[in-house]
Amino acid sequence: MEYISFARLIEAVYLPQIIYTVIALTLSCMSSHRSSTSTELLTAATVQVSSDNQSPNSGNPENTYSDIISSSVHNITVIGVYMVIFAIAGNLMCSYFSGDACTIISTYLEIGGGVPVLYSMDISTKIKTALILSLTAFGGLSALFQSRDMIRISGLSFIKYTTGKIVCAFLCFIFYMMCL
Known part of the structure; x- marks a missing residue:
């Protein structure tokens, strides 16, 4: 088994993300229209958060704790x-469709269940590791939708x-396959 x-694992996960971030920021800064839109969105989000944090019962700590607990639940x-x-x-996807490709695609739905499935697959260690690192960088569709409201x-x-x-x-998958 290859170790x-x-x-190297940290490099494979974070270096592609750093490269992507630099490219995305560079492209964003080159567009003056996009930067003015971003400023407007940031201002709108700040106003929204400020107005959300001001409640009529803000002086009553019991209501604040109740709101916090309710929000947490x-x-x-x-x-x-x-x-x-x-x-x-x-x-369900794996029960209706068979094959390694379907199994790999299904792992990108939920990271908690996806990593063990990838680990147990009968594929080369290099591809398996690249897929697990790629899934780690992606986080799964479940994580995306969990973050959707906050975004x-x-x-x-x-x-x-x-x-x-x-x-x-x-990029994480490609970087690992080509560089490591």
């Missing part, structure tokens, strides 16, 4: 529901966020 050092429930939905979707509230684009995650996952 890779921890430092809501977030945990949403996370759990997405994990279950995407895990079931992956299992939407911030005023950022869910499409751009998703595109960035896909590009980073692809």
Whole structure:
């Protein structure tokens, strides 16, 4: 069995993301229209967060704690529901379609269930490791949808966020296969 050092694993996951970030920031700065739109979105998100944080009962700590607990329970429930939905979707996909390609695609639905499936597949260690690192960089569709509400509230684009995650996952796979 082939082993890779921890430092190489970190390089394989983060170097492609750093490269992507530099390219994305460079392209963003080159476009004056995009930077003015980003400033407007940031201002709108700041105003939205500020108005959300001001409640009529802000002087009452009991209401604040109650709101925090309610929000926490809501977030945990949403996370759990997405994990279950995407895990079931992956299992259904594999039960209706067979083959390694379908299995690999289904692992990108939910990272918690996807990594063990990739690990147990009968494929080369190099490809298996590249796929696991790629899935780690992507995080799974479940994680994307778990983050969707926070992304939407911030005023950022869910499409751009998703595109960035896909590009980073692809670059991570390619980087590992070519460089390590």
